[in-house]
Amino acid sequence: MGFVPYQNMRRGPLFGGALPTMSNDAKRATAWADYGYPEALDFDNFYSMFKRNGIARAGVMRHVEKTWETNPWVVEGMEDDKPHSETQREREVARVLKQLSFWSRMQAADWRGRVGRYSALYLVFDDGQHPSLPVAKPVKLLKMQPLFEAQLEPLKFEQDQSSPEYGNPTSYQFRPQAVHTGRDERQSVTIHADRVHIIAEGADDDTIYGIPANESGFNDLLTIEKIVGAGGEGFWKTARGAFSLHSTGKDGIDVQGLAQMFGVEVDQVADKLNETAADLSAGMDKLLMLGDMEAKALAYSLPSPEHFFAVAMQSYAAGVSCPMPILLGQQIAQRSSDENSREWAQTIMTRRRRFTVPNAEGLVSRLMRFGALPAFEFYIGWDDLTDATLEQKLTNAKTMSEVNKNSLGTGEPPAFTSEEIRDAAGHEGAPATTDLDDNVPEGENDGETAGTAT
Numbered sequence: 001m002g003f004v005p006y007q008n009m010r011r012g013p014l015f016g017g018a019l020p021t022m023s024n025d026a027k028r029a030t031a032w033a034d035y036g037y038p039e040a041l042d043f044d045n046f047y048s049m050f051k052r053n054g055i056a057r058a059g060v061m062r063h064v065e066k067t068w069e070t071n072p073w074v075v076e077g078m079e080d081d082k083p084h085s086e087t088q089r090e091r092e093v094a095r096v097l098k099q100l101s102f103w104s105r106m107q108a109a110d111w112r113g114r115v116g117r118y119s120a121l122y123l124v125f126d127d128g129q130h131p132s133l134p135v136a137k138p139v140k141l142l143k144m145q146p147l148f149e150a151q152l153e154p155l156k157f158e159q160d161q162s163s164p165e166y167g168n169p170t171s172y173q174f175r176p177q178a179v180h181t182g183r184d185e186r187q188s189v190t191i192h193a194d195r196v197h198i199i200a201e202g203a204d205d206d207t208i209y210g211i212p213a214n215e216s217g218f219n220d221l222l223t224i225e226k227i228v229g230a231g232g233e234g235f236w237k238t239a240r241g242a243f244s245l246h247s248t249g250k251d252g253i254d255v256q257g258l259a260q261m262f263g264v265e266v267d268q269v270a271d272k273l274n275e276t277a278a279d280l281s282a283g284m285d286k287l288l289m290l291g292d293m294e295a296k297a298l299a300y301s302l303p304s305p306e307h308f309f310a311v312a313m314q315s316y317a318a319g320v321s322c323p324m325p326i327l328l329g330q331q332i333a334q335r336s337s338d339e340n341s342r343e344w345a346q347t348i349m350t351r352r353r354r355f356t357v358p359n360a361e362g363l364v365s366r367l368m369r370f371g372a373l374p375a376f377e378f379y380i381g382w383d384d385l386t387d388a389t390l391e392q393k394l395t396n397a398k399t400m401s402e403v404n405k406n407s408l409g410t411g412e413p414p415a416f417t418s419e420e421i422r423d424a425a426g427h428e429g430a431p432a433t434t435d436l437d438d439n440v441p442e443g444e445n446d447g448e449t450a451g452t453a454t
């Protein structure tokens with residue numbers, strides 16, 4: 001089922017299937033048509049909005065940029081195991097992934113997936129088989145190519161109801177030129193599902209179809225475009241000036257005289273006037289040929305767009321689960337900025353745990369199964385974006401030291417050990433010390449030094 005028919009079917013019951021589904025308002029079923037919102041959205045809508053609207057691009061990229069602020073790594077063992085030194089197999093996997101630019105390709109496919117319902121990594125192996133055939137194991141992975149939804153269309157689907165892949169594609173049609181405006185010499189080709197890794201954020205129903213990042217906020221983006229575009233056009237027209245034409249002759253408009261002045265037939269005078277008016281509006285330094293007519297300036301004022309823009313922006317920011325200052329890159333009050341940053345870091349950590357890491361582990365497991373990576377039990381390790389900064393850690397350590405200082409003289413032991421304070425400051429273990437014997441001058445011993453000190 002296509003994307004647009006599916007949306008129509010999903011929203012049709014809102015109105016009993018009897019009215020056009022151009023609104024969520026049951027009383028005004030065609031309100032969206034009045035607002036200029038499309039009834040159904042497809043990949044072209046989302047891709048065009050992403051390419052031409054800076055706010056839409058930020059809604060797609062902010063999550064991905066923060067998620068991939070640092071790269072993860074593959075760790076041998078179970079996630080609850082004690083930390084250990086890097087193993088030989090971990091080094092081998094890291095070397096292969098680096099050669100493939102593995103994490104960069106994952107990041108590239110990640111943002112492409114947020115543009116539409118899904119994206120994919122086309123896995124190019126050296127097994128000598130046609131891409132339409134299953135992978136012949138063991139193999140070496142040569143390349144990972146990130147693709148948009150429009151470049152990879154499902155062809156056949158798994159029909160075996162006992163299969164865990166039931167309902168998912170078993171083959172795809174690769175169309176490299178689908179999103180390229182220039183010429184692409186590559187031809188379309190059928191690709192087996194073994195050679196495709198799907199990335200679909202929001203696909204919680206075991207299908208490949210996720211939720212586009214800008215779907216819930218698409219109407220808000222259109223509203224923002226209209227506000228910004230109308231404001232720009234209105235400013236231009238205010239600066240240029242708008243005119244109305246009035247006849248100055250005793251007998252009204254001399255159509256014959258205008259036709260002669262413009263060098264056209266009488267029935268073409270109206271078109272020529274429209275063309276002259278359009279030419280005048282297209283530039284600042286234009287002359288207006290009027291004949292026996294007078295041009296009078298029209299005065300009007302533009303409404304302030306800030307409030308209308310702010311409402312649409314707040315709605316869009318809520319739709320993409322991103323604080324508006326972070327979405328727009330604004331610098332605001334320190335307290336609000338810190339709170340937004342903490343909440344944003346928690347949002348991205350949740351995205352990592354629930355989507356990005358499981359997806360990456362699925363791809364690494366597939367490569368191990370195909371023999372492209374050494375096989376062993378593993379998990380994906382990643383740093384914690386919610387960890388305190390160095391300044392915050394030092395502040396915490398200082399506070400702990402002050403607590404210990406305040407406990408002196410109370411008869412109670414210190415609340416924190418020196419190791420705990422060092423850990424809070426970001427330094428593990430006890431401080432390194434030098435052997436005092438190394439600094440004792442020749443000819444002196446510990447006893448002599450102690451006696452002298454006494």
